[in-house]
Amino acid sequence: MPYPSDDAAIRRLLTETRVIALVGASPNPARASNDVMEYLLHRGYRVIPVNPGQAGKQILGQTVVGHLAEIAEPVDMVDIFREQGALAGVVDEAIAIGAKAVWMQLGLADDAARTKAEAAGLAVVMDRCPKIEIPRLRI
Template identity: 55%
Template structure:
């Protein structure tokens, strides 16, 4: 079962240090651009993933093509993809050894969530960490 209680989600957000953001955008009008910035402001290291802007820098971080390129441990993979494409992103997170996956608002993929949970990952669906952090009063120390 995906994490749904406030306590579960708050604990996850307090334990996470490194977030890979699949679908990061370099366009300020896109939600993923603003969410990445907000997560950084709350003390997280956010690694942007976007094959279309690989090699560029976004909010001070190098943009990678995919999770396999990162080479550093990933606590959470935040997925800005549609529900159908989220399955591939979840499989990539599993292969990369991530500890958790977070499917953004409106992104629901029960099959992908089940695969992630079977692989030992925590799952959050249809929520946004940039909304949950202030709502839950998550205390992060950078």
């Protein structure tokens, strides 16, 4: 079930966000994470790819970091392209770096991780994709 159902909250998040850490970024153009990253870059967002297996390399011209803790600038939103079982750990890392929001991609939702993130003051979006939401909300 997509969360939240409040379009105004999603619009506000996407409008206020400038720096996105994309966890699970892939150099493979056939992967959804690559497609979404390219879209976000073209929309003017700063996107920092996060993938330990690609650390130090480039994806779409952006230098990959291995972990969220390695990002040397404030992160507005952590966009998660990982398996369901990794969500709680990524949310913990997002809280630790002071991110303002976590976004779980289509098919991903974890109510316990959502509760923890919201308790720490982060906005949470689950089971949605910014590449779909931006045009839908006409941002």
